[in-house]
Amino acid sequence: MKLLLTALCAGLLFAGCASQKNSVKQSEQQNAAETEAGQTLTPPASLPGRAFNHSFLNESHVGQSVTVSGLLQKTSTGFKLTEDYKMRSAVSFILTVDAKDDALNKALLSRLESECSVTGTLTEASSKWTKKLTVTSVE
Incomplete structure (x- = not known):
């Protein structure tokens, strides 16, 4: 029973991390699309509350x-x-x-x-x- 519970928790944790990575990637892709359209460059929303800087520019x-x-x-x-x-x-x-x-x-x-x-x-x-x-x- 403990093994099943541990496996279930690990699966949920892994799924949550994968979901967060996908949302960060989507945010970065949206940023790229917006800048190509001539809009203002903004940093990806990967870390809410983080101080704004342009380290994301490449x-x-x-x-x-x-x-x-x-x-x-x-x-x-x-x-x-x-x-x-x-x-x-x-x-x-x-x-x-x-x-x-x-x-x-x-x-x-x-x-x-x-x-x-x-x-x-x-x-x-x-x-x-x-x-x-x-x-x-x-x-």
């Missing part, structure tokens, strides 16, 4: 418009925006700005070492924790 998202928020810093080669900079899950965006766009460069310089939002085109996302973005606007 090479399939390159060329799409993304808005990210975080701490803006100056680097030796330009700018870097770090999302969730106080957390272990921090995602860094190396920002590229057209040198001729004085207004955009001034907007970034005026927000150094503070939190801001930047919109741009994703140009590289081969790493989970570091991405590259060509900036189109600063908020």
Whole structure:
């Protein structure tokens, strides 16, 4: 009887895990379909209550418009925006700005070492924790 009860519990646990994996996969597929339709990129709903970050972006998202928020810093080669900079899950965006766009460069310089939002085109996302973005606007 104990063996039957143990087997039944194990089966229910396995079925629940498989169901959760399917719902996460469906959520990620829905996200991909929405972004192809030109909608805003959002993270998969795999972990409710988790802080929002763009670690889910990958090479399939390159060329799409993304808005990210975080701490803006100056680097030796330009700018870097770090999302969730106080957390272990921090995602860094190396920002590229057209040198001729004085207004955009001034907007970034005026927000150094503070939190801001930047919109741009994703140009590289081969790493989970570091991405590259060509900036189109600063908020």
